[in-house]
Amino acid sequence: AGMVGFDPDVSYAAGTVGDALLSAPRHYTPQGGGVTDELATMQAAVDAAYGGVLMLSSGGTYLIDGELEIDEDIEIITDGALPAVIVTDGSTGIPIDIGGNIAADATTTLAANARIYSRFIEVASATGIAAGQLLKLQSNKAWYIDAREQSDITPSGDAAGTAVSGTTTTMVLEVGATYAGFVGKSFTIESGTNAGFAREVTAYDSGTRTATFAALPSAIDNTSVYRFPELLKGELHKVRSINGTTVELEDPLFDGYDVVDDVYGDQKEVVTITVYTPLKVKIDNLRIERPALNGANGWLMRMSYCAGHEVTRFGGVYGSAVGIQDVSGYRGRFSKLDIAGSNDTTTGYGVQWYGCTFASVKDSDFAGCRRGVVVSGLIPSNFCDVSDNRNHGGGEQEDGQAYYPEGTVANYGFGSHGTARGTTFMRNGVTGGHTGINLRGRDEKILSNQFHGEISECCVSLFYGFNTIVKGNVYQNLYSEGALANSSAQTETASFEATNINGRVPQDFIQHSFARERGFLDVSDNVVWGVRRYFLAFPSSGTDTWSDISVRANRV
Secondary structure (H helix, E strand, O other): OOOOOOOOOOOOOOOOHHHHHHHOOEEEOOOOOOOOOOHHHHHHHHHHOOOOEEEEOOOOEEEEOOOEEEOOOEEEEEOOOOOEEEEEOOOOEOOEEEOOOOOOOEEEEEOOOEOOOOOEEEEOOOOOOOOOOEEEEEEEEEOOOOOOEOHHHOOOOOOEOEOOOOOOOEEEOOOOOOOOOOOOOEEEEEEOOOOOOEEEOOEEEOOOOEEEOOOOOOOOOOOOEEEOEOOEEEEEEEEEEEEOOEEEEOOOOOOOEOOOOOOOOOOOOOEEEEEEOOEOEEEEEEEEEOOOOOOOOEEEEEEEOEEOOEEEEEEEEOOOOEEEEEEOOEOOEEEOOEEEOOOOOOOOEEEEEEOOEOOEEEOOEEEOOOEEEEEEOOOOEEOOEEEOOEEEOOOEOOOOOEOOOOOOOOOEEEEEOOOEEOOEEEOOEEEOEEEEEEEOOEEEEEEOOEEEOOEEEEEEEEOOOEEEEEEOOEEEOOOOOHHHHOHHHOOOOOOHHHHHHOOOOOOEEEEEOOOEOOOOEEEEOOEEEOOOOEEEEOOOOOOOOEOOEEEEOOEO
């Protein structure tokens, strides 16, 4: 029973053949021989395999002209050792877009102040929220470290608010008379009257340039300087349970949120909560090949709102913007990747985590990318792990010019943006680029990494951020015969070796770019052999400040 008239949409009793067939892999072989577009038939095969396994042909080539969309749980594997290859002739787009059409199940706000490390939050409404869902908190306050402004509404240089008839609910914005996109945008007052408060624009009159928002403690005057942040406080969690309007999270909060003004003068923030049903996806033994087209700004694969997802033995070339982008993912696991040619001059990431929690990438190779792995997001990516990977830089930009050290746009082995928190970079190998590892976040660690010759600027670059540990790393100069180890002292400028050293051996092991006025820097147990200038370098400014620096037990 269950064999006759089998229907994949029917729920068969346990132990029947029909029940077994429901979980059996659905085999899809190439239809077009790698020559004819088979996007439609491949999409149909994906749709039919939802909730189960789609098995592709080992060594088979699948030509698609467009994007495969995956919006339900699925596992994609092959029937042999060789990878299945998806080839696309499109210059832009995302060959595999997972979760791109997922809509929010619920949207609400944080209804009470939430303490850091608490696993319980109070929401205005729990309708549509259930255990197992992803829950994203997004504040209207700027992220602590990187308070850059939204590029589409950046105020003019004279960015001060002006009082309007003494009211505390309206303000003239000196940003031009025609822009109407302020409604729904959040701003913070950075100095002057009401400094530190954040509000959301509820109405805007472009004729008078007047914005309306919730009341502030005192009237605004022309000392109130405002900013519309681009990067915001926030975090991504998984729901454990619901009790009325109390939501229990799988993990404690990483931050605290003050949404209620009180007698102590706490400054109110608005925290929007968005809830999604996550996808569980597994991809194994797959390769995606795009054409090498100048100006092509495409991806290889994007994953959105996934939890417990796995990507193994995945390779690809010329996903110029991003190889794999993981958006709002929870506990994603990536391993044995082989990604080359993510070489866009403004993105160019082999793997990008964007507002993720507890992601990891291990035992993977990157080449010709502007950056092998980057940790970033509109809200922070928290406690991600980049370990046991290898990155050889170089490659070419979209315009055909070589990357550093020959070109004009810096490439990095691995790195983080300002919205990275708690990232660990450990036991990675880097060669062939401008900078080995570039950090901008907080509470990050660079542990036991190997840097080799042909790094032109520095092994470790520290931008804004704080609480950084650099421990147990090794740099070895591959061009270190005699005096040529230090090219600033070289005399044999006409020799082939000296010419190649200059620009390919780091100036410094660690290089600071901006002041770090809080937090600590701990540099210990590193072995550095043959840099051109300094072990630890600071910009030559008489006004910048660095605090709590410990440098110990290093061999230089």
